[in-house]
Amino acid sequence: EVQLVESGGGLIQPGRSLRLSCTTSGFTFGDYAMGWVRQTPGKGLEWVGLIRSKPNGGTTEYAASVKGRFTISRDDSKSIAYLQMNGLKTEDTAVYYCVRPHSSGWPWGQGTLVTVSS
């Protein structure tokens, strides 16, 4: 069974940094791109970014709202994807979901809440 488990969320002050982790199991992690999607409280879904698999270059794509502040990385040896968030703003407050976007399926994690507030 494919599983994605996010961790690392919490309350953080504006301007600070936070790193989220997505620990996965049930599939060959290195074969897949991994992504992050966020959902602001009571609102809709926003694409954050994606990292391609290393065979596909391992390159990244980001939403304009986070580009230059957020960085997605991966550790294929541990089957973990990361979202490094720097210079956090109050508008980054959201539930952050890890996803594995693919035509064969698009599993989501349970999400981790990040609250940016002073």
Next chain:
Amino acid sequence: DVVMTQSPLSLPVTLGQPASISCRSSQSLVHSDGNTYLSWFQQRPGQSPRRLIYRVSNRDSGVPDRFSGSGSGTDFTLQISRVEAEDVGVFYCMQSTHWPRTFGQGTKVEI
């Protein structure tokens, strides 16, 4: 960015009756590879979203066949042939033809 516009934003439904949600994109979603990357997601209350439909009309594994997707270019539709109680929640369309990926605002389906 490609803007995805859903309608209606709220959809009262009757059990056993059909329902339909529209999704329009500000640009064509036909990729240079010839495919159209339009997906539909359902988010039940208190749960993570799950994908129902990919590439306009392909149902994901385990998705009941009462869900169907159609459309082309910039105009797409999700149809539920007979609404069941478990279908309540918010439905989102999403395009993955262009970067960045973008979602519609969501359509809340309630009985």
